Amino acid sequence: MCACCVVILQYMSGFGNEFVSEDPRCPGALPEGQNNPQICPYGLYAEQLSGSAFTCPRPTNKRSWLYRILPSVCHKPFECIHENQLTHDWDEVEPDPNQLRWKPFEIPKASQRKLDFVSGLHTLCGAGEPRSRNGIAVHIFLCNTSMINRCFYSSDGDFLIVPQQGKLLITTEFGKLLVEPSEICVIQQGMRFSVEVFGEARGYILEVYGVHFELPDLGPIGANGLANPRDFLVPVAWYEDRQVPGGYTVISKYQGKLFAAHQDFSPFNVVAWHGNYTPYKYNLDNFMVINSVAFDHADPSIFTVLTAKSTRPGVALADFVIFPPRWGVANHTFRPPYYHRNCMSEFMGLIKGHYEAKEEGFQPGGGSLHSMMTPHGPDSECFEKASKAKLEPERVADGTMAFMFESSFSLAVTKWGLKTSNCLDKSYYKCWEPLKSHFNPRNK
Incomplete structure (x- = not known):
């Protein structure tokens, strides 16, 4: 990886904690004393990303403030696209109660068909409905090329990504995450990200509608055991101030379908952020x-x-x-x-x-x-x-x-x-x- 792809992470320490991060190239980018000042440092725009209702109890209230070069609202209208096998139509074939097993899902060769993370998404099974905010979907991703000048986010739910083959360098609005097999990554609802691969990559995704992932209660186990909060990592702020004359594509998964909007700048232009609504990763060996x-x-x-x-x-x-x-x-x-x-x-x-x-x-x-x-x-x-x-x-x-x-x-x-x-x-x-x-x- 080149120097600009260095991944810097910080310990999550505990779910629900507040994190503070700014790109070291712009010290003092975080406003002091308030979230939305009249004029932000460096001429940035303040934008809040909410992962819960405003009135949720404090322990479950999720939001982050992003301080960015341009707000995410600057794009052309979204239009429906058809380029993969994503669905939430659970009635397209008859139910099958049998024990089912799949051989390894085949990754097409890049010489035959180029697939990036988005075009290589396939829905395997699921239930519920994203519009009612109650349900799940299991997706398989099969990709052989990196996402170039395009990013993705799910308006429907959280993505728990489980790589099985190949490393994923995931650029998010909050910073970069390098995720390898035996690690997992959670990109929560609404967070924009792009995936770079280094050869063929394959893995599994669990998408949940309406709620967020959290650590299970420990009960009689006591204070320690299972996945320890201190082992979860979140990215450190990293931005690019990049114009894209040919157009940058933002892809939204909305009500189970894909929509694309175009803009002329990189969406990864967040110079600083703070909050408790972030992407994160975890090493299963811990x-x-x-x-x-x-x-x-x-x-x-x-x-x-x-x-x-x-x-x-x-x-x-x-x-x-x-x-x-x-x-x-x-x-x-x-x-x-x-x-x-x-x-x-x-x-x-x-x-x-x-x-x-x-x-x-x-x-x-x-x-x-x-x-x-x-x-x-x-x-x-x-x-x-x-x-x-x-x-x-x-x-x-x-x-x-x-x-x-x-x-x-x-x-x-x-x-x-x-x-x-x-x-x-x-x-x-x-x-x-x-x-x-x-x-x-x-x-x-």
Whole structure:
């Protein structure tokens, strides 16, 4: 990366905290004593970005003040564009309650078709509706080229970005974030960003409508554990004062569709900012694992990194859960995930390695969906192996990072996911066919 691409980050320290940042090239760019003075330092414009209703209680009130060279209102009218597979039409194909698994989603070669982050977005499944501000969507991104003179933002919800292959250099209005596999990045609703890649890149996105991601409550766990607030990072202010004679394109995802507006300057012209509504990143290797040390297999909720809460206590619109390297020590216990039917929907992805319950068919860059009340669990090979294993302390998932988007919504799969992508593994159900009865009423 060139010198102008140096990424500077600051510790988030805690959700809801106020951050203050200014580009060191313009010391004193932040106004003193008030948010919106008559004349801002350096002749900047003050602009507020609100991520919550003005009247939200203080702990949930989210906003940031941006001090920029030109306000974001300076653009031509938005017009609808059609260039990818984004959708929130959950009725385009018939529902499918079966266990679904996808092979690694294929990244087109740049010589065949150039795809940047936006043109490479594909909706895989989801539920709810962005206009009513209640729902989620799971997207896959497949890209082989960087975004040039264009940026993107979602008017519908927050993007939780999980890279699986390739580094992403994400330029935001707040500064730059370099995000690699085994890291995640959250770009909250309305925040403009552009993605630079260094070769082919692939990953997963969880979009939530109407709420924001937050750290889960710890309850009896106590003050420490899971994802620690101090390990989240936010960018430091960085600006470019750049005119774009050929035009800069701002793309908005609005009510599930894409719209483009043109302007003649870079939108990344924020010289200073302060507030608690920011993009942020987190390294999954910093997760403090909580696990069973006596017997039985604990519920996967103990691995929750971030949650997007619903209005029902204890029930999330979506949880982001990981299955990191850890020790398995439970005694008298079938240690892999148990056979299960769930009132939640479970989408799983694999960043690297081999997931312990399905070491062969579940591959990095692919995914699986186990819908509401659809049974699932370890394949036959895993069951036989774990049933006969000597129970002693063992390392689990070394070199592996799997994750789950778990949702209280019943997710519908898109036409792209079931038909167009050509990655659906139609033989997935066969991994359970070798399971046989061990029942013997004469032998307890």
